Amino acid sequence: MATKGRLCMAILALxxxxxxxxxxxQAVENKAKRVAVMFLRCKDPVYRAYHLGLAAAAFLFxxxxxxxxxxxxxxIYYSRQDMDSIRASINRKLAVFSWMVFGVAFWLLLAGAMSNTKNSCWFIHFDTLAVGGNTCFIHAVITIAYYVTATAAAPEFA
Known part of the structure; x- marks a missing residue:
């Protein structure tokens, strides 16, 4: 039990x-020099934001x-009999939802980081790093819930 709590705290911390x-x-990127030309907003690359974004993606991974x-x-590997269990159903839903949130957060973090590798011009300025960062907090809750249900259901199915 103590190991489960420590692992949940490690996931939360990461x-x-x-x-x-x-x-x-995102805060570092927002301080970058921007030039507005008619409808376009152009910015210079911010390598510090690039490195911070990649580090955030690595922590999330x-x-x-x-x-x-x-x-x-x-x-994924439960038998047909085990699928009738309520815990197995909740565990599967949490696993799928955790993967979806991970995919969105990871994509946002990488897209935000990669936008800081070269000069870029956009019609709209997206705060992809900030949205990806907030999605990481949602990921923590869902992944911890998945881990707790997966480890609680494991003794029943062994």
């Missing part, structure tokens, strides 16, 4: 660090990988 790094990267490696992603 996702929190990812979110804070992404928000910090590790926070997502830990519970799935430790549980073996057993939600």
């Amino acid at each position: 996702d929190f660090c990812a979110g804070m790094l992404a928000i910090q990267a 590790v926070a997502h990988a830990i519970p799935y490696f430790l549980t073996g992603c057993g939600c």
Whole structure:
């Protein structure tokens, strides 16, 4: 039980660090020099925001990988009898939702980081790093819920 609590705290800390790094990267990017030409907004690359965005994506990846490696992603391998269980159903839904939130957050963090590698001009300025950072906080809650349900359901199905 103590190990489960420590692991949940580690997942929470990693996702929190990812979110804070992404928000910090967005703040650094917002301080960059911008030029507005008619409808276009152009900006110079901000390499510090690039590095912070990549670090946030790496933290998010590790926070997502830990519970799935430790549980073996057993939600996929349940037999037909086990699918009738309410816990198995909730566990599967949390796993799918966790993967979806991870995909959105990871894509936003990488897109925000990559937008800081070269000069770019857009019609609209997107705060992809900030949105990705906030999505990391949502990912923490869902992934911890998945890990708790996966480890609680594991003794029943063994």
